[in-house]
Amino acid sequence: MTTSDIRTVGRGLHPVHAVLLGGMFPLFLGGLLSDLAYASSYQIQWTNFASWLIVGGLVFSGFALLWSIIELIRADRRRGQFLVFTLLLFATWVVGFFNSLTHAKDAWSAMPMGLILSVIGVLLACASTWLGFAKFGVGGER
Amino acid sequence: MKQLPAHVRAGAGLMLSAAFATLLSACGKSDANPDQYGAEPQLPAPERGLLPSMKIAEPTPWGNQKPVVPQGYAISAIASDLKVPRQTLVLPNGDILIAEGKGGNAKPLKPKDLIAGYIKSKGTTSVKSGDRLTLLRDADGDGVYETRTVYADKLNAPYGLALVGNNLYVANQDALVRFNYREGDTQAGQPPVKVTDLPSEINHHWTKALAASADGRFLYVGIGSNSNITERGMTGEIDRAMVWEVNAETGARRNYATGLRNPTALTIQPGSGQLWAVVNERDEIGPNLVPDYLTTVKEGAFYGWPYSYWGQNVDERVRPQDPQKVASAIKPDYALGSHVAALGLDFSEPAMGPKFADGVFIGEHGSWNRDNPVGYKVVFVPFRDGRPNGPPVDFVTGFRDADGKTRGRPVGVTVDPRGALIVADDLANVIWRVTPVKVP
Numbered sequence: 001m002t003t004s005d006i007r008t009v010g011r012g013l014h015p016v017h018a019v020l021l022g023g024m025f026p027l028f029l030g031g032l033l034s035d036l037a038y039a040s041s042y043q044i045q046w047t048n049f050a051s052w053l054i055v056g057g058l059v060f061s062g063f064a065l066l067w068s069i070i071e072l073i074r075a076d077r078r079r080g081q082f083l084v085f086t087l088l089l090f091a092t093w094v095v096g097f098f099n100s101l102t103h104a105k106d107a108w109s110a111m112p113m114g115l116i117l118s119v120i121g122v123l124l125a126c127a128s129t130w131l132g133f134a135k136f137g138v139g140g141e142r
Numbered sequence: 143m144k145q146l147p148a149h150v151r152a153g154a155g156l157m158l159s160a161a162f163a164t165l166l167s168a169c170g171k172s173d174a175n176p177d178q179y180g181a182e183p184q185l186p187a188p189e190r191g192l193l194p195s196m197k198i199a200e201p202t203p204w205g206n207q208k209p210v211v212p213q214g215y216a217i218s219a220i221a222s223d224l225k226v227p228r229q230t231l232v233l234p235n236g237d238i239l240i241a242e243g244k245g246g247n248a249k250p251l252k253p254k255d256l257i258a259g260y261i262k263s264k265g266t267t268s269v270k271s272g273d274r275l276t277l278l279r280d281a282d283g284d285g286v287y288e289t290r291t292v293y294a295d296k297l298n299a300p301y302g303l304a305l306v307g308n309n310l311y312v313a314n315q316d317a318l319v320r321f322n323y324r325e326g327d328t329q330a331g332q333p334p335v336k337v338t339d340l341p342s343e344i345n346h347h348w349t350k351a352l353a354a355s356a357d358g359r360f361l362y363v364g365i366g367s368n369s370n371i372t373e374r375g376m377t378g379e380i381d382r383a384m385v386w387e388v389n390a391e392t393g394a395r396r397n398y399a400t401g402l403r404n405p406t407a408l409t410i411q412p413g414s415g416q417l418w419a420v421v422n423e424r425d426e427i428g429p430n431l432v433p434d435y436l437t438t439v440k441e442g443a444f445y446g447w448p449y450s451y452w453g454q455n456v457d458e459r460v461r462p463q464d465p466q467k468v469a470s471a472i473k474p475d476y477a478l479g480s481h482v483a484a485l486g487l488d489f490s491e492p493a494m495g496p497k498f499a500d501g502v503f504i505g506e507h508g509s510w511n512r513d514n515p516v517g518y519k520v521v522f523v524p525f526r527d528g529r530p531n532g533p534p535v536d537f538v539t540g541f542r543d544a545d546g547k548t549r550g551r552p553v554g555v556t557v558d559p560r561g562a563l564i565v566a567d568d569l570a571n572v573i574w575r576v577t578p579v580k581v582p
Binding site for chain 1: 251252460
């Protein structure tokens, strides 16, 4: 078990996991900015952009979440901080999912709930990305 | 059950939990059929869960079954294996012309459009658009249409049909065209002449309804909106959701009435010469909003879409709003019920029998945006002194079972003055003919 403990402490996030994690934040942020543009201009294309950006964020955060869950199950990551990180990712995905359904409402009926969920989603995405990189870093042996 | 909540519920249930799934389904909806007929329908407050209600027809062959008609009437299929029959026209010699086709080129704009489009396509025919006019003839008058010819083909989703003298007008999804028709023709001699282009960009609601004025000088073209409720952008709605008046000779046009979300059938009232329409109203604000309607089309009038419905009921989904337009909106004449999808309209004739002599027949394609489906039948709205009088009466039913199996979906209805109702069924690709049974 000694070897395993060393690995857990020493290993950062897998580079692909890091790409998934890093990709979700700009997508959700783009969704929020598009929502703001729609709210101020009433130009429908912005809410279309937001819908797709949020779906993109869902794809990235979904795979990042899946990766984290697998690592949790494999038991070499079962530590408090990694669990918190995974739960944050889960919360990000759930909020994004509801946001996506909200954005499927026609025209202005997506508002203001869509904007509120976008703000919450961006904050959660930011928090989980931050925690992921700050606590675990990227790469193999260090 | 092809139903969106069930689909997503299943997916979400796998990923999350049953409790989560319950959250998703739009709960607490007032789905019961309210009394939504006539001039003053009850209008509940708008509602929408996280997912829109979607209950789609489950297509099933007719087999030996037939639609149900009232006692004293008979029904038979006079043509089958058509390619999406939509509207029909009874010619002076008794021949029946059928417009076959399916139009629209609205591309998916949002992830939702991909999913909802797929689900809705399950409830319609998989037959390709015919883009043609088929002519049926019953030479010996025995009720069997033994001759069938293609009158014209290579059209572009033809829908509205009108005959004025020797001019046969056809409203394609992109242009109003004219054929030179002589009585007895079974095929068009030449390609059609264009009268005027019709708005066809996007063509979310692609059907172009058509009626000719009593004197034949003007043609009225119904042009549907390019969205449910402006979600494809305001610029997409230029020249949409209105009825045009087209000069039959010159092709010059003007807006005759506006704010009509999707005027799917137009007809002229015999005697008065008044233009009437059935109009399909907006979706996704609840099972009992907004009633589709039958109305006189008043020259210069604004009927609300998109800013408001049934008069001054503001639709909050539209931005920017327009209080001035809302103030000018007039109420339609007669509600048919929400989501029934009225697609056919014609005035009756005395030959249809005393109970159904004075009024209009309306073909109801049937709902998708409602857990408890409505429509899927042909109704008769009785008239008195030229105005609707009393609730709609079922005339042709049995298109959909209680368990969701759907054998047909009525579209165009046309009264043959010899005493028959012609009903186009675009799910079974059949033309039905309903006749009063002659008492010897």
